[in-house]
Amino acid sequence: DTGVSQNPRHKITKRGQNVTFRCDPISEHNRLYWYRQTLGQGPEFLTYFQNEAQLEKSRLLSDRFSAERPKGSFSTLEIQRTEQGDSAMYLCASSPQGGYTEAFFGQGTRLTVV
Amino acid sequence: QQPVQSPQAVILREGEDAVINCSSSKALYSVHWYRQKHGEAPVFLMILLKGGEQKGHEKISASFNEKKQQSSLYLTASQLSYSGTYFCGTEFMMDSSYKLIFGSGTRLLVRP
Numbered sequence: 001d002t003g004v005s006q007n008p009r010h011k012i013t014k015r016g017q018n019v020t021f022r023c024d025p026i027s028e029h030n031r032l033y034w035y036r037q038t039l040g041q042g043p044e045f046l047t048y049f050q051n052e053a054q055l056e057k058s059r060l061l062s063d064r065f066s067a068e069r070p071k072g073s074f075s076t077l078e079i080q081r082t083e084q085g086d087s088a089m090y091l092c093a094s095s096p097q098g099g100y101t102e103a104f105f106g107q108g109t110r111l112t113v114v
Numbered sequence: 115q116q117p118v119q120s121p122q123a124v125i126l127r128e129g130e131d132a133v134i135n136c137s138s139s140k141a142l143y144s145v146h147w148y149r150q151k152h153g154e155a156p157v158f159l160m161i162l163l164k165g166g167e168q169k170g171h172e173k174i175s176a177s178f179n180e181k182k183q184q185s186s187l188y189l190t191a192s193q194l195s196y197s198g199t200y201f202c203g204t205e206f207m208m209d210s211s212y213k214l215i216f217g218s219g220t221r222l223l224v225r226p
Contacts (some may be wrong), residue, residue, distance in 0.1 A: 029118040033214060042116075042201045042214055043156065055211045091155065093214075102146060103203070105155040 004093050004106035013082055014110045020078045021109045025094030032075050033103060034067055043091055049075060065086040082113045115140060117204045119217035126192050126224045134187040134220045136202030143212065145178050145185040146203035149196075150219075156201060160187070192224045 005024040013019050025032050030051050034041035046065070047057045051072035057065075064082075069075040079086055089110050093103040117138040124132050136145060144163045144217040148156035162178035162185055175188045183204075191195055205212050 035216070040219075042218045045213070045215055048211070049214060050211055056209065056213065086138050095214075101204075102158040104158065105148075107155050 004092055004094050004104050006090075006106035006109050009107060010112075012023050012114060015084060015113055016081055016099045017078045018078065019074055019082055019111065021090055021092075021111075023077070023094075023106060025074070025092070026104055029094035029096055029104075030072070031095045031103075032069060033092055033093045033095075034075070034077050035093065037089045037108070039107060046077070046090075075113030079111075082111075084113045087111055088114045115215050117202055117215065117217040119190070119200075119202055119220050121220060122218075123185050123221040124223070126222070128192060128194060128224055130192055130224075132189045132192060132222060134189070134200050134202075134222075135184065136186070136204070136217055137182070137184045138204045138206075140183065140204065140206040142178075142204050142206050144205040145176075146205065146214065147174075147176060147185075147187050148201045148203065148209055148216075149198045150201065151198040159200075188197070192222075194224050194226065197222055197224045 007022045032049040034046040037043045047067045049069040052069050064080045067077045091107045091108045092106045095101045095103045117136050120135045146161050147159040150156040178185045199221050201216045201219045203214050203216045205214045
């Protein structure tokens, strides 16, 4: 078990382009979270999966953001028509099923939109 | 929904103590504490569960007041390695699933 893995670690893209990030959670972790973090702020909730079901999507997200978790394993986060305001660190975390369990974070993907 | 943390920043000398507070307007099932160093992912420190159970770090203690939905993290005899940003995460039930939301963080700097 190598922990939560995120790829790529860094992404620089031009405004208007689409980007996709991948998260591989710890095996057998049913819950998977996506967060966005900007400098000096805490992780901001984006969306959440229980197995393959997306249970909630933050109202802060526009329709340009979409996430999937096919077969309840890895997850992808796609941002369409990127804007400069999308520049941030995108963090993925996973935890075992049920409440009262700690979340394990990946190293994140740092997105820079130029 | 976001918990409120205080203070926003703390500067200590090595060996001094600090308390970081976290409060929520939601009925909480648990409170998580994480530490993040610059350029790194948040690292789990401690979880406090409704009912009093705790799991976590040997040298860090915390409390959870279920009636007030407040938690405090106690850092005693601080070490240089304690420097970083501390986040509390509050876990609550929403739409039949647990949701984990983080505060905006408390920056801690420990100086020699």
